[in-house]
Amino acid sequence: MTTASTAVHAPSTAATASRGAPASQLRRTTRFALASTTTTLRKGMFLFFTVALPILMFLMFNEIFGKEAMGEGGETVGTFIMVRMAAYGGLGAAVNAGAIIQLERTNGWLRQLMVAGLTPRSFVLGKMVAAMAVVLPALIGVYLAGALVAGIHLDALEAVRSLLALWIGMLPLVLLGLVVGLALKPSAVGAATTIGMMLLAVAGGLWFPYEMFPSWLQSISRFTPTYWVGELGTWGIIGEDFPMRGLVTLAAWTLGLALIAALLLGRAARSASRR
Template sequence: MSTPPSTPMSARTSSGPVAMTGRYALTSTRMAYRNVRFLILTVALPLLLFLLYANVYQGQDAGDGLSVVAYLMVSMASFGCIGAAINTGARVAIERQVGWNRQLRLTALPGPSYLVAKAIVSMLVTLPALVLVFLAGATIGGVQLSAAQWVGTGLAVWLGLIPFAVLGLVIGFAGTVDSVQPISTITYLGLSVLGGLWFPVEAFPAFLQDVATVTPSYWLADLGRSVLAGQGVPLDAVLILAAWTLGLGAIGVWSYRRSGRRV
């Protein structure tokens, strides 16, 4: 009886960490997209809120060349994407509990590649919320932009989500299966409110306005709205989001190594 030919070990390992990272990220992304409940929860709320606000504020001007609906479109897209990115960390906690994380440590996949792959997955699962809210803005909301403005604004919001993807990993490694979901929910709702995604920061008390300008969600919205209004990419937003990414990345590496000592 013949057996199927096996792939030589050298061929399996010669692809290198970059290729292994890509394959693992692709596999994990497919699994995430199969979780219909997760996708619905991270898309439905921001989309419904946007449609509600668009109906109330249709035709009003927000200043800086932006309509209120366009302003809210960026806010609600950011809100949905933050939730999707952070809540991906729940999957990490589940993998740790069932021992999948321990098994991966025994494979040829390097630790940094695992972290990068998970961050890529977090970024990819944000796309449905971003695309659908923008689509609702272009159709039901009546937001009229050039092709360059749509692409530029979408890319600005999407790339600004990197620190939130890293934050999701930190929560996934630090929390347990029972605690990670409430921690993720409180974190993303808190960042959304404090960052001015639900209400204008100018309406906050003075001390909360100071707190808001420290949050990455505030600068994510500022980045998207600035590009949308044709004001270019604000350097301060880029630098602060980069600082959040580096800081959270360091915590994420420490949390990953610490979780390895517990498995």
């Protein structure tokens, strides 16, 4: 009788556990993402280099070059500088927030989270959500400086559309940070992220106008994600033809980096489970 009862109730118990597991994993992922976001935003140097520094650079460049009229809609050069400096701040936030994963691997945090029940997939999803969250202050900070200090006037639709385009465009850069953090040793991550950010900022036209580049560098620039992030942000303000090539380029970068990150994460998870 006991055996029969157990047999009857076992499927029900298994089904209940199966139904409860996804919700539990979702809660763990959400809590991990919130904790990662809070921890990152508490880092003073992180906020300086990703929020304060782009604002200062924008205000400096705007003071020198920003008053010149540009575009048929009455936009000034300062408007385009604002978009590029916001993209630069977002680039720093995205890459550095993703690369923090290296520290969590080396100090054993990844293994502790796995023991506590967080799957590798939930771990990387939580890191991506946290990274995309900490990108927002970098973008919004520059736009607020543009409106409140530099006197750049955008209507609500232009501001929201431009910010949203910049924010979505940061996804492949977050994945780039994850790939760097998963692929390199801790001693190399800092140098790799700094050099990589500088190259992407310069080649993507975030520091210098794309039109100043020689033809060969312009050709390279149009394959970089940073160039198209800036173009999407500009499209959000001007509202001309949507840069579909940019969307395709960013999607290709996102897919390629996601595949690489998945392979590297599998290796990291196997290494952590053996410790």
